[in-house]
Amino acid sequence: MTEPAAFPRIALCASQALVERGDAWVFDVLLWGRPARAFALRFEGRVVGYLNRCVHVAAEMDWQPGRFLDTQKRWIVCALHGATFEPSDGYCIAGPGRGQRLRALRVEEEGGQVWWWPDADVRPAPPPPAPTLS
Numbered sequence: 520m521t522e523p524a525a526f527p528r529i530a531l532c533a534s535q536a537l538v539e540r541g542d543a544w545v546f547d548v549l550l551w552g553r554p555a556r557a558f559a560l561r562f563e564g565r566v567v568g569y570l571n572r573c574v575h576v577a578a579e580m581d582w583q584p585g586r587f588l589d590t591q592k593r594w595i596v597c598a599l600h601g602a603t604f605e606p607s608d609g610y611c612i613a614g615p616g617r618g619q620r621l622r623a624l625r626v627e628e629e630g631g632q633v634w635w636w637p638d639a640d641v642r643p644a645p646p647p648p649a650p651t652l653s
């Protein structure tokens with residue numbers, strides 16, 4: 520029997536928005552109550568999700584917004600100093616941080632939708648404030 524999730528799931532994007540080894544879906548989160556970013560991408564048919572925070576320095580890793588994979592579309596490579604991660608499990612196989620692992624998020628697909636389950640550490644960011652009329 521599966522344990523009930525502590526936090527309700529959140530719809531991230533339509534499944535079709537994530538193409539195999541394509542751009543990631545980047546979204547705002549709160550990491551221990553502070554603004555951070557996370558991403559979901561499709562690799563070998565499965566959607567994986569990670570905090571957008573390198574294990575070497577606490578910095579975002581994408582080359583351009585949503586671009587995490589190398590030119591061969593095989594590895595997640597940090598744009599700052601080249602730490603190289605296995606997309607399927609976030610394990611750092613080369614570069615600074617070798618042997619460490621990206622912080623994974625629980626993401627799943629159901630009904631043509633990609634879902635994210637927040638947890639005790641990584642929670643949804645509040646929506647931006649509504650524009651005001653002056």
Ligand code: FES
Nearest residue numbers: 573575597600602
């Ligand atoms: S910050 Fe990612 S390799 Fe240095």
